[in-house]
Amino acid sequence: MEKKRLSDLPDELLLKILSSLPMFKETLATRLISKRWKGPWKLVPDVMFDDDDTPFKSFETFMSFVYGSLLSTDAQILDRLHLKLNQNYSASDINFWVQIAVNRSVRELRIDLFGKTLELPCCLCSCRTLKELTLHGLCIKIVPPSFRLSSLEALHLLSVKFLGDESVASLLKICPVLEHLVVDQIKNDNVKISNIDVPTLRNLSIRNSKGKHGKRTYVEGSNGFVIKAPSLTELNFEDTLSNFTMFEPMPEVIKANIQVICDQSENFIGSLTSIQHLSLCSLTSKTPYPACTVFSSLKHLELCTCSAGWANLLACILNAAQELRSLKLKSKHSAKYSDPMSLWKEPTVVPDCLSKHLEILEWRQYEGTEQERNVAEYTLANATCLKMATFSTRCRNKNHRMLKKLKSMDRVSKTCQLVFD
Template identity: 40%
Template structure:
């Protein structure tokens, strides 16, 4: 009987040394859940049938892991870095639902790559699941290098939870609203610590943004 579901959780350091980690070889695996705040590595190979994955790790290099998830349809990600997240040329050809955590520094760079490499994406959810893992560096957000025809053309639902309205966040939100030509719903929920005035200012800024979809409904939680 082949393994279909795998859940790995490591919240404390059980061993010391660089050889502590996981090696996954599961050709029939359908679902992967991994949460590891202490491990040194996780290598994965031969996982051609995974359709759902939740990856919340602090590995500096996740190329082996994410590079093995090209069949995934639903993906939840929280990484500490966007560098070497997955190999260049990787295409998530089946990915339709993506949830990306915004707690990591330069998270927007990983989002840019995933937008370019996920041609069937229909649902995009951005949320801060943890406290900031490091101060956000002063770096500009770069739009996808090549605005290929059809980029974000399948996106139907866009949600942003704990939206703060920073300059980078505004640029990302405006880009998505502008280029998602079939977007049906955009739901923005600000952080609870934002004042009512700040929330209304965020709403005003995004409401005035031109949208690629004439049928897009913009919902904003001002409570």
């Protein structure tokens, strides 16, 4: 009987044999690998397997390439593995590929499944080198309580669906040293209230929107986030869907970019007691912090002027931010709202930040409305230390009436430079 070599077997049969081997037999599989998988298929430190690439004309060709690359005897340390899988693959295939990456001391892992379900590979529990995990376009199964990602520092959840509210919390609980979290939801999700409770978290970025970037869409029912991250230093929170948000005290946050649509409780930006840089867009009709709040460290404020009550919110913040050095006003959204414009209520006492500290005023999309003229006039008349006031308008005629009015406004600071761009 003629003996057949492993290399004589069809790709489909050979892949079936290799994929059925237990993960701990990787060394044996490497020895059995076909000669046709040697040479050009050498694993580089940063590799992506995408079954939608043109060279892969068939499922078998792609599988041959993946196994040939990962099982190469010349394989070295693997810094990053990206699996971009449009077709259906068994859990054993994905587990096998991830196991090899773990054996290669992988530091970053990304899995894209385009709407399919993922069960986290159990081999990740034994991985001591994995620092960053990105999951994109998939549904994740409930994570067992015993599962641990003990070295994971950064987690990116991009269009990830969960089986229920507790799945979000359970996933975060298995990451005991997590410092960076990104949550990007751009479609309707089945989780109504997302609980983010991570004591070690330093950087949090959340985007919860639908359709075009920044478009606001009101939803019915209770939808939103409860965030408890006492060690957080930087927050990027864009939520144009939720009608409920709660921030627990976050005394370490120094920089925050916040865009929300819902009326907030006093435990909103009032929890950011050490904030230094704040970019805020809010439709709230209430001051989103207790009346006695003082933002003693706030030096730079960017406020969106798209809401009806932006001017009065500005007045409140100016009183609370006694050390403010720079102020930027900008309309980030062009949407029209039904609420009537709240007229500017001039502060009875000039805020300390205007009379003692404000040096830079930058106003983008200045339209010259009555509301805007009143705020501009008050600021220029009371900002004693102002060095530069920049107004960006759509008007290119230097003799336009709007620009003439700005130029004629009294400036208490004799060194203030008025700039138009």
